[in-house]
Amino acid sequence: MIESITALLTTDFVLYALAAGVALALVAGPLGSFIVWRRMSYFGDTLAHSALLGIAIGLISGSNPQLSIIISCLLFAFILTVLDRKTSVSTDTLLGILAHSSLALGIVVLSLADSVRVDLEAYLFGALLTISSVDLVWILAVVFLVAVVLYTFWNELVSITVHAELAEIEGTNINRLNLILVMLIALTIAVSMKIVGVLLVTSLLIIPPAAARQLAETPEQMAVKASCIGVLSVVLGLGSAFYFNLPVGPTIVVIATLIFLALYFFQGTQKSRSNTG
Amino acid sequence: MPAPDSDKPVSNNPDTDNSVLLRVNSICKSFGERKVLENVNLTVERGQIVTLIGPNGAGKTTLVRIALGLILADSGTLFHTPSLRMGYMPQKVHIEPTLPLTVIRFLQLANRNDGRLVTETLRELNIGHLGRQQLSSVSGGELQRVLLARALLRKPQLLVLDEPAQGIDLAGQAELYQLISEISTQKGCGVLMISHDLHLVMSATDEVICLNHHVCCHGKPEHVSTDPAYLDLFGASASQNLAIYTHHHNHEHDITGNIRAPEND
Numbered sequence: 001m002i003e004s005i006t007a008l009l010t011t012d013f014v015l016y017a018l019a020a021g022v023a024l025a026l027v028a029g030p031l032g033s034f035i036v037w038r039r040m041s042y043f044g045d046t047l048a049h050s051a052l053l054g055i056a057i058g059l060i061s062g063s064n065p066q067l068s069i070i071i072s073c074l075l076f077a078f079i080l081t082v083l084d085r086k087t088s089v090s091t092d093t094l095l096g097i098l099a100h101s102s103l104a105l106g107i108v109v110l111s112l113a114d115s116v117r118v119d120l121e122a123y124l125f126g127a128l129l130t131i132s133s134v135d136l137v138w139i140l141a142v143v144f145l146v147a148v149v150l151y152t153f154w155n156e157l158v159s160i161t162v163h164a165e166l167a168e169i170e171g172t173n174i175n176r177l178n179l180i181l182v183m184l185i186a187l188t189i190a191v192s193m194k195i196v197g198v199l200l201v202t203s204l205l206i207i208p209p210a211a212a213r214q215l216a217e218t219p220e221q222m223a224v225k226a227s228c229i230g231v232l233s234v235v236l237g238l239g240s241a242f243y244f245n246l247p248v249g250p251t252i253v254v255i256a257t258l259i260f261l262a263l264y265f266f267q268g269t270q271k272s273r274s275n276t277g
Numbered sequence: 278m279p280a281p282d283s284d285k286p287v288s289n290n291p292d293t294d295n296s297v298l299l300r301v302n303s304i305c306k307s308f309g310e311r312k313v314l315e316n317v318n319l320t321v322e323r324g325q326i327v328t329l330i331g332p333n334g335a336g337k338t339t340l341v342r343i344a345l346g347l348i349l350a351d352s353g354t355l356f357h358t359p360s361l362r363m364g365y366m367p368q369k370v371h372i373e374p375t376l377p378l379t380v381i382r383f384l385q386l387a388n389r390n391d392g393r394l395v396t397e398t399l400r401e402l403n404i405g406h407l408g409r410q411q412l413s414s415v416s417g418g419e420l421q422r423v424l425l426a427r428a429l430l431r432k433p434q435l436l437v438l439d440e441p442a443q444g445i446d447l448a449g450q451a452e453l454y455q456l457i458s459e460i461s462t463q464k465g466c467g468v469l470m471i472s473h474d475l476h477l478v479m480s481a482t483d484e485v486i487c488l489n490h491h492v493c494c495h496g497k498p499e500h501v502s503t504d505p506a507y508l509d510l511f512g513a514s515a516s517q518n519l520a521i522y523t524h525h526h527n528h529e530h531d532i533t534g535n536i537r538a539p540e541n542d
Contacts, residue, residue, distance in 0.1 A: 036375050161376065162386060169345055169365045216377040217409075217411070219378065222377055
């Protein structure tokens with residue numbers, strides 16, 4: 001068994017997958033915490049769905065797929081933010097319309113392009129093991145950028161999340177920070193497309209923070225612990241996917257969910273014990 | 278306008294108009310068809326406590342939000358003294374249950390670099406023991422003090438308080454208003470606050486503005502309490518209640534009812 005593990009770890013594509021997954025999980029902890037606190041998970045879903053349209057356009061126009069996903073995600077995030085401020089339709093409805101129309105449009109456009117054969121499943125559920133060194137560089141660069149920006153604006157981002165008006169009076173530019181947060185989410189979702197896929201991206205962002213909530217007293221603790229749970233999910237997920245020959249992306253999400261459930265019930269029994277005792 | 282010699286404290290500036298911290302002139306504001314504020318004027322000077330009273334839906338919070346610069350008026354002007362530092366105590370604070378937040382961390386959002394100021398302010402407001410508690414678990418009265426602490430951490434020149442005494446019992450309310458008055462004197466900051474009941478804020482206020490979409494009457498609390506417009510709004514019984522509370526306090530009770538030792542200042 002030890003031999004097989006060392007054999008795995010010296011294989012390039014496994015190392016790439018591991019590095020990409022761990023890097024993403026690290027930044028998904030704090031970023032996902034904001035998605036949970038601000039109830040933005042549907043927003044994340046919409047961005048992920050719209051990314052498929054970006055992939056389709058990128059493939060047809062023959063441009064760099066990573067770049068076209070990133071640009072389309074950023075564009076969609078921007079459009080959503082502006083529409084949300086301007087329209088009278090509720091955010092919920094707006095997101096619902098955009099999420100599914102862009103997903104449908106993406107699939108239609110992909111099927112129109114006969115010349116390119118696309119593995120749709122890879123985009124929907126992720127294909128972590130097909131990550132190339134170029135993909136890895138993209139992922140690491142974006143993760144690094146997101147981490148630096150998050151670190152720089154951390155206190156202000158927490159402040160606008162806790163109480164926007166207090167933050168504004170204390171001199172924080174709320175609109176700018178909202179836009180920064182939305183762009184960070186868009187970037188992260190764009191590069192994690194290959195890892196867990198359109199349909200599962202948001203789960204990797206929200207399940208680890210939700211699990212970490214039980215263990216945290218402050219926003220920072222929740223963010224850090226979410227990162228740890230995310231990394232654990234990626235490592236265990238990759239491992240068991242290999243061992244039992246399972247699809248990688250869904251396995252990672254299943255592991256994260258199991259951790260969430262375990263913590264939830266463990267904490268529940270702890271609480272009831274301290275209440276009765 | 279930045280002062281040429283900036284190491285001079287602002288209060289030493291001989292400019293007479295410098296005493297005005299905040300002024301709004303002929304403010305009008307509508308939400309859709311509903312006119313909320315009509316031609317409202319308001320001035321807060323350094324060290325002055327101004328209280329806004331009025332029935333529910335009179336536009337008090339809207340006026341305060343305009344004064345803070347959080348929303349724009351439809352017409353009228355807003356003046357803040359240059360680089361005005363404001364501390365704001367909002368009416369409602371809702372913390373998402375998914376967001377873990379201790380009292381200390383909440384306060385650090387306002388002032389991250391000065392840990393000593395945070396603990397000192399907590400102690401001044403008698404809530405030093407709350408630091409490690411979750412903000413969502415503190416009681417109503419404690420929460421109001423935590424919010425006041427957050428407002429004070431900005432070392433404000435102007436404190437804006439939206440119903441600071443809500444959710445607190447009568448004795449606690451009187452104590453809180455007393456505290457606000459002391460803070461205003463000690464730190465020399467102006468206070469603009471919203472309150473429901475004139476009789477409780479009476480001893481701690483310099484100017485009362487009675488608002489019901491427009492300014493019904495304003496002036497010293499003694500004057501407003503007998504003003505026909507005020508009696509119209511709140512009924513004659515309100516002014517009778519008032520008489521009970523206008524005596525001079527020669528001693529104080531703390532929250533548990535014990536008489537406090539007199540202070541030397």
